[in-house]
Amino acid sequence: MPKHIVRLVMLLLAFVIVAYTAKQYFTAGSFYQFGHYRGLSVAEIASDKPKFKTPKYCEQCHASEYAEWAKGVHNNVELGKVVKCEVCHGPAGSRDVKGRFDNVTTGKDHPSGLKMTIPVDTARLCTLCHEQMPGRPAQQRQIVVAEHARTQQCTVCHNPHSPRTFKVAAASAAKGDAVAGKAIAAGCAGCHGEAGIGDSAPGLAGQKADYLVISLKAYKTGARANELMSSIAKDLSDNDIANVAAYFSAAKCKSAGNGDKKAAAAGLAVAAKCATCHGAQGVSTQPSWPNLAGLSGEYLLGSFKSYKAGERKNGMMDGIAQGLSDTDAANVAAYFANAACR
Structure with a gap:
């Protein structure tokens, strides 16, 4: 065999020996224990915990x-x-x-x-x-x-x-004067009835004062849209709003009772989904959320449809209204319309 071939073979053999030795020396003992990585790296990374302060x-x-x-x-x-x-x-x-x-x-x-x-x-x-x-x-x-x-x-x-x-919108901290609010409330009678006991429009008597303040301020700022209510609210000062809210919240309510009786019975199961916010019987335990018990069935059904259509917006009500069929909405509106307001 020619000398240059022998030298080349020896050189290749030496390279293989060095490469094998290097692999054995530099490769971790746990390499490929579980896969193409060091087995011990799993425990090392797991022990490298973030610091909590x-x-x-x-x-x-x-x-x-x-x-x-x-x-x-x-x-x-x-x-x-x-x-x-x-x-x-x-x-x-x-x-x-x-x-x-x-x-x-x-x-x-x-x-x-x-x-x-x-x-x-x-x-x-x-x-x-x-x-x-x-x-x-x-x-x-x-x-x-x-x-x-x-x-x-x-x-x-x-x-x-x-x-x-x-997490609800904050109402005015100042409590209104119900006596002063009575004079302002007289202008609401055309739609909401005498002393806030209405038919098609929502009854205001016995409603949460904080909710009424929040609603009127929303109409005043344009956050809630209704042409008539917006024009009325813009003429009211914050004191006027607090006073009229105090008057209506103190007034004795009367249930509309204009919901279909059979539909009301079917609406009981649907109404249970409203209890967290509006109370088990439609009387809210939260001052900033409205009572539904005794409100007009027509008004309630119209409200559900407005939320569903996106015309009226509320983070929680938007999702709930989307999940109600037209039948469910009619049933639950009838249930609350026939419920005792107090």
Whole structure:
């Protein structure tokens, strides 16, 4: 065999030996234990945990949110329910190994650019703990998602930092003078009836004062559209609005009773879906949400149709109205029209 061939074979053989030795030396022992990677890397990455800084750290910049959380059900040690800030908003600090796997959302030390992680799909997040299922602790509030709010986000109604506190528009803190409001209310009688007891238009007698204030201010600013009501509301001062709301809320109500009796019976099951906001019998426990009991069936049905058509907007009602058939809407309107208003 020619000498140059022998030298070439020896060189190739030496290269193979060096390559094999290098592979054995540099390849981790756990390589390909589970797949084409180091088996031990799984445990290493899992142990590289993000740093949590506790709610006290968050209080420095988010005092109001911390106060809501601290007094709410999510910070109840007695019930064993402590949902800390970083459970929803993500860890405030970087991971244990600096320079690797840093928390890119909040930065190594929150805040990064004054931004924080804010959950977008709260319906998916909240139902991890609150969707009804067997074996879940009874003291933990549970809901049937399809019946409770359908596709609506939890934050439409609930304060995310204190979920038992409903997130509603704030009415005027000043309480009105019912006596002063009586004179203003006289101008409402043409549509809403004497002392707020109307037929086709909604009865105002016995309605929540805060809700009436919110509604009139919405007409005044244009947030709620009705040509007649908008023109009336624009002429009212904030004191006038508070006074007329006080008058109607103190007035004795009378149920319209103009709903079909058979339809009302069928509407009972549908009305159960309204109980969370408007009360079990249509009398709301929330001052900023209206009573439905005793309102005109025509008015209620018209309202449902307006929400369904998008002519009237409300984060929660939009979704509920879309889920009601015309028959269901007529039945539930008849149910509330025949219900006792007090």
